[in-house]
Structures are given as structure tokens and as C-alpha cells.
Amino acid sequence: MMNLELLPNEILLDIFNYFYGIDLLHAFYDLNYRFNNLLYKQYRSYYFVFNSISKRTFDTICQGHLPFISDQVIALTLDNRENSPEQINLFLTYIPSFNLFTNVRSLTFESINSSEKLMEIIHQCHQLCNLTSLKFFSCILQGERTNQLIVDKIWALPKLTHCVFNIYGRIQDQFCIPQKASSSITYLTILTPNTIILNQLNELFQYTPCLKHFSAMIECYSNKNYIPATFLTLTQLKITIIGDYQVQQMNLFFQSFLNLRYLDINIWSILFDGHRWEYMIHNYLPNLQIFKLRMTGTLAEDRNIEEQIDELIDSFRSSFWIDEHRWFVRCFTEDGRKVYLYTLSNTFNYHEYTMSDSNLFKSTDPHDNEQRLCNSINNIYKETYFDQITSSHLRLPNIKYLKIRLPIICDQFWAIIPSLNQLKSLKIYSYVGVFQNQLQALFDLAPNLHSVTICEYQPSSSYMSIFKSKCTSLRNLYLLDSTQDCNHYFDEDECVALTRSSLSIQCKVLSISVTNRENIIYLIENMYNLHLLIVKCKDDKYFKTSPAMENNDELIQWLKDRLPSTCSIARDYDDSWVIRIWF
Incomplete structure (x- = not known):
């Protein structure tokens, strides 16, 4: 095997281009002085994608590395979704301004739900003289006026060429036509639920005269x-x-x-x-x-x-x-x-x-x-899909997402799906313990399965049989269904059984309902690879009636007193009974 240290610096710098920034620093930092010098002084094309990582890794990168390489970063992706809650706010406490990233060309943000925060970020973008790509995904705001200001601010960015716009209100979802012209935007994607009325297209193109590539949903009325x-x-x-x-x-x-x-x-x-x-x-x-x-x-x-x-x-x-x-x-x-x-x-x-x-x-x-x-x-989104099949000669060999109801009553199921080698995500409905063999059979067919969601309409003690199953590739386990009023609350013995099951060994993300708050502490301390816990607690007395009440959140404060200060603890934006703990 070739020794990397024998390679000249030019070759090593070319190899670095094949890594995202997090993986690059994890693999090569602190090997020796030469590699540290290459990473901190010579490599100038860092691309950081901060999604689905532990907060520990996030803190290490933001506090231990970014201050020394901020002018070498060319792309940043920040994500407030469930796997990294409050990430963007945390980033801005570590790095108070994007102005430090003087050579950044691309910024991507997901799930910003504050108009003020969004306006603050876009304002800072105006200080980035090399920024050419700006993308916003799933940003839900309130107020039509705010959306108009945001659009105008984006269109005023002097060098912006690529824009993905997915910023919308809970009521207003029509795209606000800019009132300022952009002479630089050439690639524009407007994602649903944002829509454009056909009669507005002329005006949009007038304010975006250099547009070459355009993607959107158009409302076309007679x-x-x-x-x-x-x-x-x-x-x-x-x-x-x-x-x-x-x-x-x-x-x-x-x-x-x-x-x-x-x-x-x-x-x-x-x-x-x-x-x-x-x-x-x-x-x-x-x-x-x-x-x-x-x-x-x-x-x-x-x-x-x-x-x-x-x-x-x-x-x-x-x-x-x-x-x-x-x-x-x-x-x-x-x-x-x-x-x-x-x-x-x-x-x-x-x-x-x-x-x-x-x-x-x-x-x-x-x-x-x-x-x-x-x-x-590739995707089966309806749990009763296989109940409707009447054709036995066809096969589905390339399923990546599967939603299915147990027991599997379709006699031809195992012939229709000869393999689940490409399956990444599985959602099971109506699980009860007597069907554990079918669940294991699905796991055995899916060596690359990363995410499992199990929903039971009438939770019972038979839920525990889940933990008898084996799935070594599992990384995300979802036992809490926020769309259902009825969830099984795991008690202390059941939480112990979960931590001792093979499903928990490599589990990084867990969603679960528990009977009391001590169960939360136990799960965090005994699931060693876990970095996100999404939890609903039966003894949660939270009732939001005013901003003052929100600041006096008894359970959140109790968790902060007992968990390391590095943990990020916040209630879910859409369901305040759900708490997200990122660590």
C-alpha cells in the first residue's frame, strides 16, 4: 500500500478536493506537522455540509478549525432540520458574521423560520464579494411584506448567478415578484409551495433579464x-x-x-x-x-x-x-x-x-x-400498495423507500420484491409482536437500510418485540409518530431493553415517547453513538400561553441542569410537546 506521506504536496491537495471539509479534517488533521500545514495554510477549497452530524463534531469544526481557515472556505451548507435543530443560530454564536468567509462562493440554508434571522443573513451576504450561489430550502415565514423585502434583497446581490428560492408563508405561498432588477442571476429555481401566476412571468423576467435556466410551478388560468x-x-x-x-x-x-x-x-x-x-x-x-x-x-x-x-x-x-x-x-x-x-x-x-x-x-x-x-x-409511499396488486409477473427490484403495513397479506410480496439491496428507509404500520418474523425478514433483505420508522395504531406491550430484531446497518430509529395521537410510552424497563438491543448499537438518531424524564437521561447516557434524541415525555407539564411562559420552561430547564452544557435542547417548531436534544 502506498504511503501518503511520499506523495508531493500538489498531489495531496488534489486528493483533498474529493473530500467534504468535515471528512477532510477528520481524516488528516493532526497526523503530523506537514498535513496540518497543508490543511491550514495551503488548501483553499473547503466545502462544509453541516447536516446529519453530531453536535460534538459541529462544535469542533466551528470552534476549533473555522476561525483559522475561514478565508479558505468556498461553500457552506447549514441546516436547522430535525437532525440538527437550532444549528444556524449556534453557528452564528460561534462565527458572529459571515463576513469572515471572504472567499465563499456558495451558501445554502435549510429550515430558517425567523424573518429577522433570514434578513440578517441576507444582509451579511451583501458583504461577501465572491458570493455567486445562494439557496434557501423549507423556510417558513409570516407576513407578505417580509417576503417582498427578502426577494428584493436577494435580487440586489451584485454577483449572484444561482438562486434557489423556497421561502414562503403559512398562508401566502405566491412568489413575490422582485421590484429591483438583477443583472447577474442566470439560474433561478422557485420551489413549491411557491407558485407564480402566468401573467407575472413577464415582470419576473424583466427584473431578471440575464436568466438562462428557470424552474417553477406556474398557475395558468384562462x-x-x-x-x-x-x-x-x-x-x-x-x-x-x-x-x-x-x-x-x-x-x-x-x-x-x-x-x-x-x-x-x-x-x-x-x-x-x-x-x-x-x-x-x-x-x-x-x-x-x-x-x-x-x-x-x-x-x-x-x-x-x-x-x-x-x-x-x-x-x-x-x-x-x-x-x-x-x-x-x-x-x-x-x-x-x-x-x-x-x-x-x-x-x-x-x-x-x-x-x-x-x-x-x-x-x-x-x-x-x-x-x-x-x-x-424507487419509492412506495402508500402502506396498502401491495394489497392492491393483482399482477404477479412483475418485479420491483430498485426500491429505496418503502412504506408497508404488517402483516404482509399479499401472497406475491416476496416474489415481487426479490431484493431490497437499495432500500435506505423503511416505514412500518400496524406493528404487533406476532409479526416480528416478517419484520426480521425485511431487515435480512436490506443490507443498506439506514432508517426505520415503526408506527402502531394501538400501542401495546408487544411493541417490545421490535428489540429482538437485528439490523446492523440501522442508523435512525423512529418510534415516535407525531402525526398520531396515540403513541406507546416506553417505561424504564423498556428503555433498558432498547439500549441492550442490537438496534441501538449504531443508532445515531432516535425518536421515542417515554413515561418520565429520567428515561431521557438514561437513553442519552447508554446509547453511545446517539447524537440526536427526539422525545415526547409523559410528565411534561409544558403549556405555552405567553412568551414569558416559554422562557420559564420547567422540563427544558431540568434537562439543561442535568445534561452537559454542550447539548442543544429545544422544543420542536411545529409540535411543542416534542423536544429535540442534539449532542
Whole structure:
């Protein structure tokens, strides 16, 4: 094996580029003086992604390393989600200003729920002369006025080229059109639930005149006053269109994008046939090279279903589709008259295809078939999905997320799912102890399973049989379902059993309901790899009636008195009976 120390510095610095900052420092810091010098003095491309890590690691990086390498950081991702609660606030106590990151090019934030904090961060972004990418995900705010100020502040960033916007209010979810122009933004993604009304597009593009790539959900309503403008800079468009719209309106819409090369479009409730699409592309999108289409609609009740499907699919068989562009589509029905039509480049989820002998499947690709469709299904989101299957010859070999109800009553389940090698997350409903063998069988098929959620509608002592199961790859165990009023509260003996089970050995994240607060301390002290505990406590007397009451939180204070001061302890933003302890 080659000794790394024999490699020249230039090669080592190239190797460093393959590591995120946390892993890089963990692997090479303090090996010797030479590596420390490379890391602190010469390497200048740190990329830190602070999600799903322990607070201990977070503290070490922020307090022990960042002050010495802040001008060598080019990208930062900070995340307030459940796996690292209050992370952004903590970061700003360690590093009081983003101004220290003089060479940072990319900043990403998730789950900021304070307008003031968001405005503070964006204000500091104006001091970062190299910032070109700014992304916000799942930031829920209150007040339409605040959202407008935030948009205008972002559009005023002088060098910003890439922007992902997912900031919205609990009531207001329409995107606020900027009132200041950006001469630099070229890539803009507006994520749902933010939407844009079709008539606002012209104004948005006027204030973003250099835009090349755009992604959003567009509300398109019948409006005879819609006048298209021409946006010659736009080359890539990814949109979902909802609302009450007509063919003529779609013709006007596509006239705006003469230089479009890439179109990814999702249309709900209306089916345009291949002749209509061919006409629009041929006349209005002459430079289009990549076309991804997804349409969902309902077939007419007064006509034969198969005749309508044949008519629709045949409209995509012309030389324009097959020979000139080689854009193939597949079409299939579900629940009688519901129909889906996709280009073959798109992916599918469970709800788009229930395996049934009554479904119709058609494709313009002679090599396409139902099994290829099933090969592309990665996620099963409905626990009763397998109860509905009537087709026994198809397989689902590439499931990554599975929601299922026990007992498994589908006789063909184990044949339909021959392997769960790619399964990462499993959610079990209606678990009772007599089905422990089925649970273990699922674990045995899933060597890469990281996350397990178990929900029981009527919790009982049989819940304890979960801990007899073995799953060495398990990292996240969720036994608390905040969406259910009824949760099993684990007592002292059950908590002891959990800490002694194989499921707890590598567990990093645990959610659970416990009978009393002492159980919380016991779990933290006896689950040695745990770094996040999400807990609901039966003897919690918390009742938020005023800000003063919130500051006098008896259980939070009790936990702070008994746990190390380095622990971050906070109530959940959406469910105040849930406490998150990050350590």
C-alpha cells in the first residue's frame, strides 16, 4: 500500500478536493506537522455540509478549525432540520458574521423560520464579494411584506448567478415578484409551495433579464389579456403547469422561448396529443434538443378506454418523434380512466403505477415494457400498495423507500420484491409482536437500510418485540409518530431493553415517547453513538400561553441542569410537546 506521506504536496491537495471539509479534517488533521500545514495554510477549497452530524463534531469544526481557515472556505451548507435543530443560530454564536468567509462562493440554508434571522443573513451576504450561489430550502415565514423585502434583497446581490428560492408563508405561498432588477442571476429555481401566476412571468423576467435556466410551478388560468414577451436568454425551462388553461394559451406561452434547448414540463389535468406538441415545438421551439414531458388526465367516459389510449399514443409515432428526435413516450392507465403519459427519460413513483392486470400499457419504444417501468420505481409511499396488486409477473427490484403495513397479506410480496439491496428507509404500520418474523425478514433483505420508522395504531406491550430484531446497518430509529395521537410510552424497563438491543448499537438518531424524564437521561447516557434524541415525555407539564411562559420552561430547564452544557435542547417548531436534544 502506498504511503501518503511520499506523495508531493500538489498531489495531496488534489486528493483533498474529493473530500467534504468535515471528512477532510477528520481524516488528516493532526497526523503530523506537514498535513496540518497543508490543511491550514495551503488548501483553499473547503466545502462544509453541516447536516446529519453530531453536535460534538459541529462544535469542533466551528470552534476549533473555522476561525483559522475561514478565508479558505468556498461553500457552506447549514441546516436547522430535525437532525440538527437550532444549528444556524449556534453557528452564528460561534462565527458572529459571515463576513469572515471572504472567499465563499456558495451558501445554502435549510429550515430558517425567523424573518429577522433570514434578513440578517441576507444582509451579511451583501458583504461577501465572491458570493455567486445562494439557496434557501423549507423556510417558513409570516407576513407578505417580509417576503417582498427578502426577494428584493436577494435580487440586489451584485454577483449572484444561482438562486434557489423556497421561502414562503403559512398562508401566502405566491412568489413575490422582485421590484429591483438583477443583472447577474442566470439560474433561478422557485420551489413549491411557491407558485407564480402566468401573467407575472413577464415582470419576473424583466427584473431578471440575464436568466438562462428557470424552474417553477406556474398557475395558468384562462386569461384573454395574456400577452407573451420574448425571452431570448432562456435556454432551459423546467415547469409544472396547474390551473384552467387552453390550447391557445399554451401556444402563446411557448412563443416566448425561441432559444429554448431544454424543456421539462409537467401538466396536470389536460392531455395534449402528439400532434399538438409537434406543432408547438416545430413552430415556437426550433432549437429544442431535450424534451421531458409528464401529463396526467382523465379519459372520456363515453368512449372506449383502449381506443382513446391508442389514439393518444399513435399521435406520438410520427417521424418527428421517432426518427427526427427519438423522443419516445409511454402511456398507461390506472383506476379505470386515469391516464399518465411520460417521455421515457422521466422517473416514476408508486402512485403513478399500481401493478394490475386491468391496466393498459402502451409505448412508442419497441423495447419498452411494463417491467422496465417497474425497474424505475424507487419509492412506495402508500402502506396498502401491495394489497392492491393483482399482477404477479412483475418485479420491483430498485426500491429505496418503502412504506408497508404488517402483516404482509399479499401472497406475491416476496416474489415481487426479490431484493431490497437499495432500500435506505423503511416505514412500518400496524406493528404487533406476532409479526416480528416478517419484520426480521425485511431487515435480512436490506443490507443498506439506514432508517426505520415503526408506527402502531394501538400501542401495546408487544411493541417490545421490535428489540429482538437485528439490523446492523440501522442508523435512525423512529418510534415516535407525531402525526398520531396515540403513541406507546416506553417505561424504564423498556428503555433498558432498547439500549441492550442490537438496534441501538449504531443508532445515531432516535425518536421515542417515554413515561418520565429520567428515561431521557438514561437513553442519552447508554446509547453511545446517539447524537440526536427526539422525545415526547409523559410528565411534561409544558403549556405555552405567553412568551414569558416559554422562557420559564420547567422540563427544558431540568434537562439543561442535568445534561452537559454542550447539548442543544429545544422544543420542536411545529409540535411543542416534542423536544429535540442534539449532542
